[in-house]
Amino acid sequence: MIVGDRVNKGWDICGRLRGMAARARFVVGSRCYLSGDVRGARRWAEGPAASGDGRCRLLLGLCLYDEICEDLSGEQGMEKLAAACRMMEELERLEALDHRLAYLACMHLALVYRSAGESIRPPGIARDLEKARGFVARAAALPGIQGQNARRELMRYGRGRDGTLFYSGFSSSALERQRP
Numbered sequence: 001m002i003v004g005d006r007v008n009k010g011w012d013i014c015g016r017l018r019g020m021a022a023r024a025r026f027v028v029g030s031r032c033y034l035s036g037d038v039r040g041a042r043r044w045a046e047g048p049a050a051s052g053d054g055r056c057r058l059l060l061g062l063c064l065y066d067e068i069c070e071d072l073s074g075e076q077g078m079e080k081l082a083a084a085c086r087m088m089e090e091l092e093r094l095e096a097l098d099h100r101l102a103y104l105a106c107m108h109l110a111l112v113y114r115s116a117g118e119s120i121r122p123p124g125i126a127r128d129l130e131k132a133r134g135f136v137a138r139a140a141a142l143p144g145i146q147g148q149n150a151r152r153e154l155m156r157y158g159r160g161r162d163g164t165l166f167y168s169g170f171s172s173s174a175l176e177r178q179r180p
Contacts, residue, residue: 025053026053033059038066045057058088061083061105062084064084065088081112088108102146106138110136113135114129129166133157140154
């Protein structure tokens with residue numbers, strides 16, 4: 001019985017240490033990311049100590065997005081983009097997240113869905129715009145300048161007389177495609 005208790009306590013300590021290591025990696029990685037060092041941030045967000053941590057996955061998603069947004073050509077680019085989105089969409093499950101990172105993730109995701117809405121024809125455009133607006137609304141609830149910026153962006157989304165959502169920042173060709 002005593003041996004079993006000691007083993008359990010040992011596993012508990014290991015779990016806590018791993019959690020601390022993941023948190024430390026996230027803190028250092030997020031500082032790298034916010035200072036513009038995306039490669040450095042990615043190094044901290046990857047690895048076995050960080051793999052199960054939601055915050056590290058979010059940070060890795062942001063890094064992946066930044067690396068591929070220059071070149072989205074080809075199937076591999078789109079696969080990476082989808083992976084980045086999956087990681088960033090874990091925002092809902094994260095607590096005590098740096099609000100600057102939360103803002104960046106929300107706005108990146110809104111941009112991805114808005115771009116998808118601009119490039120494809122209805123009925124997909126309405127679904128993608130709703131998703132984009134949802135992420136901007138989430139960013140608008142954040143404190144400080146980030147929340148203010150998102151609230152300004154939120155004003156660019158509106159509803160037409162028929163109730164369909166539109167985005168005033170679209171090019172005229174995309175607006176034409178929205179009309180039934």
